[in-house]
Amino acid sequence: xxxxxxxxxxxxxxxxxxxxxxxxxxxxxxxxxxxxxxxxxxxxxxxxxxxxxxxxxxxxxxxxxxxxxxxxxxxxxxxxxxxxxxxxxxxxxxxxxxxxxxxxxxxxxxxxxxxxxxxxxxxxxxxxxxxxxxxxxxxxxxxxxxxxxxxxxxxxxxxxxxxxxxxxxxxxxxxxxxxxxxxxxxxxxxxxxxxxxxxxxxxxxxxxxxxxxxxxxxxxxxxxxxxxxxxxxxxxxxxxxxxxxxxxxxxxxxxxxxxxxxxxxxxxxxxxxxxxxxxxxxxxxxxxxxxxxxx
Numbered sequence: 001x002x003x004x005x006x007x008x009x010x011x012x013x014x015x016x017x018x019x020x021x022x023x024x025x026x027x028x029x030x031x032x033x034x035x036x037x038x039x040x041x042x043x044x045x046x047x048x049x050x051x052x053x054x055x056x057x058x059x060x061x062x063x064x065x066x067x068x069x070x071x072x073x074x075x076x077x078x079x080x081x082x083x084x085x086x087x088x089x090x091x092x093x094x095x096x097x098x099x100x101x102x103x104x105x106x107x108x109x110x111x112x113x114x115x116x117x118x119x120x121x122x123x124x125x126x127x128x129x130x131x132x133x134x135x136x137x138x139x140x141x142x143x144x145x146x147x148x149x150x151x152x153x154x155x156x157x158x159x160x161x162x163x164x165x166x167x168x169x170x171x172x173x174x175x176x177x178x179x180x181x182x183x184x185x186x187x188x189x190x191x192x193x194x195x196x197x198x199x200x201x202x203x204x205x206x207x208x209x210x211x212x213x214x215x216x217x218x219x220x221x222x223x224x225x226x227x228x229x230x231x232x233x234x235x236x237x238x239x240x241x242x243x244x245x246x247x248x249x250x251x252x253x254x255x256x257x258x259x260x261x262x263x264x265x266x267x268x269x270x271x272x273x274x275x276x277x278x279x280x281x282x283x284x285x286x287x288x289x290x291x292x293x294x295x
C-alpha cells in the first residue's frame with residue numbers, strides 16, 4: 001500500500017522513472033508523513049499510553065510515555081510534550097451507581113492521595129467487598145461516609161459533600177462535579193482540580209447546569225452528579241518555580257514564543273496618541289423656510 005502511494009506521488013511519466021527520481025520521491029514522502037494532527041476535544045492523548053487490564057483493579061497500572069509522539073509512526077505530533085516523570089496510573093471508576101429505590105448506598109473513604117496523572121486528588125473507597133478509586137472533593141478525608149443513590153424523590157434531598165445523586169434530586173444552587181452526559185455512562189464533565197458546576201434551574205424533566213466555563217448545559221434529570229468542589233484548589237495558582245520542575249511535569253521549553261515588544265503573541269508597546277482637540281460645532285444661520293400653498 002505504501003509503495004502504491006509512493007508511485008502515485010511521482011509527477012513524471014512511467015517512461016522517465018529513474019533510480020534517482022524514485023530516491024528523491026521516497027525522501028520527500030518520508031519527510032512529510034500522512035499524520036493526523038491532534039485537534040482539541042477529540043480526547044486523544046500523545047503524552048502516555050496506559051496498559052489497562054481486562055477487569056477493573058485498584059492496582060497501579062503501568063504506563064508508556066510517548067513524549068508527544070504518534071504511537072504508530074513514532075514521529076512528533078505534539079511539540080509541547082517531552083520527558084517528564086513516569087507515574088503509575090490509578091484507574092478511576094467513573095460510574096457512581098446506587099439503588100433506584102430505598103435508602104442510598106453507603107461507601108467509606110479509606111485513603112485520600114495525590115495522583116501524578118491528573119490534577120485533582122483521588123480517594124480509595126470501599127463499597128462492601130469492592131475497592132475503587134474516585135475523585136476526591138475539597139474537604140474529603142479518610143473515614144468519611146459518602147452516599148450514592150439513583151432514586152428520584154418528590155422533594156429534593158439535602159446532600160453532603162461527596163454524595164452522588166441524580167440531578168433531579170438536588171436543589172437549585174448545588175455545586176457539583178463528575179456530571180454524566182447520558183444516564184449510566186459515567187461522570188464525563190468537570191474533572192479538573194478545584195473546579196465545580198452549579199445547578200441553576202429545572203425545566204420539566206431537564207436540569208440546567210452551568211459548567212466552569214460559564215456555559216450552560218441542559219441534561220436529563222436522571223444523570224448522576226457528585227456534590228461538592230474538586231480537591232487541590234491551589235493547583236491553578238501554584239507557581240511552577242523552576243524550569244527543571246517544568247521538565248519533570250513533561251513540558252518542553254518554549255523560549256522565544258512570546259515577547260512583550262516584538263513577539264508574535266506579545267502586546268505591542270506603542271507611544272500614546274497625540275492630544276485630540278474637541279470643539280463645539282460652529283453655529284451657523286438657520287436655512288430660510290419658504291412657505292408655499294402647494295402640497
